[in-house]
Amino acid sequence: MLKMQKINKVYQTEMVQTHALRDFSLEVNEGEFIAVTGPSGSGKTTFLNIAGMLETFTDGEYELDGVRVGGLNDNQRADLRNQKIGFIFQGFNLIPDLNLYENVEVPLRYRGIKTAERKRRIERCLEQVGLGSRAKHLPQQLSGGQQQRVAIARALAGEPRFLLADEPTGNLDSLMARQVMELLEQINRDGATIVMVTHDPELARRAPRNIQIVDGQMADFTLYQGAAEHAVAMEA
Amino acid sequence: MFEIKPIFNALCRSKVGAILLLLQIAITTAVVSNASFIIYDHVQYLNKETGFPQDELFRFTVLTFGKDRELSQQFELDEAMLRNIPGVINAVTTNAVPLSGSGSSSSFRLKPSPEESESVNAAYYFADEHALETFGVKLIEGRNFLPEDVRITNTIENAPNVAIVSKAFAEAMFPDEPALGKNFYYFGDKPLKIIGIVDTMLSPWPRSSRPPENTILVPMINPGMYQHIMVRTQAGERAAIMRQMEDVMLDAYNKRVIINIEALDQVKQDYDASDVLMMRMLIVIILVLVSVTALGIFGLTQFNISKRTKQIGTRRALGARKSDIIRYFLVENAMVCLGGLFIGSISAVLLGTQLMQWYSIPALDNSYVAVTALAVFAMTMLAVVVPAKRAANISPSIATRTV
Numbered sequence: 001m002l003k004m005q006k007i008n009k010v011y012q013t014e015m016v017q018t019h020a021l022r023d024f025s026l027e028v029n030e031g032e033f034i035a036v037t038g039p040s041g042s043g044k045t046t047f048l049n050i051a052g053m054l055e056t057f058t059d060g061e062y063e064l065d066g067v068r069v070g071g072l073n074d075n076q077r078a079d080l081r082n083q084k085i086g087f088i089f090q091g092f093n094l095i096p097d098l099n100l101y102e103n104v105e106v107p108l109r110y111r112g113i114k115t116a117e118r119k120r121r122i123e124r125c126l127e128q129v130g131l132g133s134r135a136k137h138l139p140q141q142l143s144g145g146q147q148q149r150v151a152i153a154r155a156l157a158g159e160p161r162f163l164l165a166d167e168p169t170g171n172l173d174s175l176m177a178r179q180v181m182e183l184l185e186q187i188n189r190d191g192a193t194i195v196m197v198t199h200d201p202e203l204a205r206r207a208p209r210n211i212q213i214v215d216g217q218m219a220d221f222t223l224y225q226g227a228a229e230h231a232v233a234m235e236a
Numbered sequence: 237m238f239e240i241k242p243i244f245n246a247l248c249r250s251k252v253g254a255i256l257l258l259l260q261i262a263i264t265t266a267v268v269s270n271a272s273f274i275i276y277d278h279v280q281y282l283n284k285e286t287g288f289p290q291d292e293l294f295r296f297t298v299l300t301f302g303k304d305r306e307l308s309q310q311f312e313l314d315e316a317m318l319r320n321i322p323g324v325i326n327a328v329t330t331n332a333v334p335l336s337g338s339g340s341s342s343s344f345r346l347k348p349s350p351e352e353s354e355s356v357n358a359a360y361y362f363a364d365e366h367a368l369e370t371f372g373v374k375l376i377e378g379r380n381f382l383p384e385d386v387r388i389t390n391t392i393e394n395a396p397n398v399a400i401v402s403k404a405f406a407e408a409m410f411p412d413e414p415a416l417g418k419n420f421y422y423f424g425d426k427p428l429k430i431i432g433i434v435d436t437m438l439s440p441w442p443r444s445s446r447p448p449e450n451t452i453l454v455p456m457i458n459p460g461m462y463q464h465i466m467v468r469t470q471a472g473e474r475a476a477i478m479r480q481m482e483d484v485m486l487d488a489y490n491k492r493v494i495i496n497i498e499a500l501d502q503v504k505q506d507y508d509a510s511d512v513l514m515m516r517m518l519i520v521i522i523l524v525l526v527s528v529t530a531l532g533i534f535g536l537t538q539f540n541i542s543k544r545t546k547q548i549g550t551r552r553a554l555g556a557r558k559s560d561i562i563r564y565f566l567v568e569n570a571m572v573c574l575g576g577l578f579i580g581s582i583s584a585v586l587l588g589t590q591l592m593q594w595y596s597i598p599a600l601d602n603s604y605v606a607v608t609a610l611a612v613f614a615m616t617m618l619a620v621v622v623p624a625k626r627a628a629n630i631s632p633s634i635a636t637r638t639v
Binding site for chain 1: 239242245246247249250546547550551552553554555556557558559560631632633635636637
């Protein structure tokens, strides 16, 4: 699904050269749920940006669902993002002037999907996150957890094969965070591949596979088996 | 593809900025279309053919205080003396100076009083047979005055019975038949037979709402202490002749004062001074309004971009191409602009109607509203392009940052 080999990302200013990622390699298989952790400034966000094609990398090889990303131009990257990736942001990033329906509609419009098909998908996704009856509400009329569920609906509407979640529970209280996490786990069980960046070790442990990034490099591999039991233990 | 509905909905939900911009565009359209029409009308007027070779003509006024000369003879002596000056083509004594803003006009009747009759208003010039050559107007039908046509008189009883009229007057008085040889009436029942028709010969009030093309030459001299004299010179010799005019006139008879020695193009320029000033002011108003609107749109778009940086990054992250972002801002601007143009066009027509009533200007030509609306639309779109391109260059990675 995702294959990175010796990816380097260097931020260059007049005075300083900063290596955000160094020889970073990772392979994510279809259907996996991976948590990426690491201290502040370790390169988590840079990894997420490169994985989501929000930024280019300095060198290395990156293949997403069989497409080599390195040679793509800006428009091709935008199209690939739209078709393959669903984003869930820490701050939800909903557009305040659009209602929930219109927010979920945004990526579908960029894909050129017809009105009737858009309507079907939006209603299905809003129902899936439990907000089907609030389609006409504006984001600011919802709680943080509800807003994040709208953001998840927006990410799901394009029926992506790959979800990138950036601290999806970072702005939520523990109850809301648990609801959002359960939703992500359900989506993963339904077949989506999820890579979630988080600084919360408790949350990370709920993912079957953990990656830790330190100083732009892979620090550790941890494979948790039996995530369901772990989730039960947390709830208890 | 153009996201019209969500953009419209978004505008409706945060409408203060959009409404202000819409009003600005509406005001600009209404004012600019009327101002540009008025400017065009003035330019047309300033370039209008007067019928007079203005760069060959000058006028002066004679104030006679001496009592030892017969005024009815003196004007003929003066004219003869002036015609003998090298470089002078002809000279004539007249009651009114063309294009000066000062003269006489009257209503002329198709039938004598007390019969019911159509009448046509026209300015009239009293002058002798030298008027045609001095004024430089073109005779297109009939003949010039003969010396025996000319009456030197102060009374209606002795008033002449022939006239040379402008083509416009002839057509207004006799719309369905040839005017030459026909009679019309002044002073109630005094007939004037049309013996000649000249092409264009404007009245002393070229800006008047009464048709300034309607003019009449009457072969009459009304001798008085206050006389206007028009002199036509060879091209290029006018200034030199004007400089010696006071001396030669006083040399001929010194119990009088010579004033207002002025070239006819200067006379017209003085008459038009307020119009030219108004035209310049309107041009300044147009430039200011258009600049303020363009800057307003530019500034508002810039503000919207800085306010929506994260939103733009998010859209890019969700799959928007750079062209989608540019299109978004262009469509958003176009929607506000079209709303403003709609209101502005209606306001322009209403304002034009009011101006027509208040200031007697011609009715606003709707093509001016259409052209202004198109120009304002193009200008607002251009004002958006640069900030929209800047918005398109916002990195999608901004979506994952805390801004």
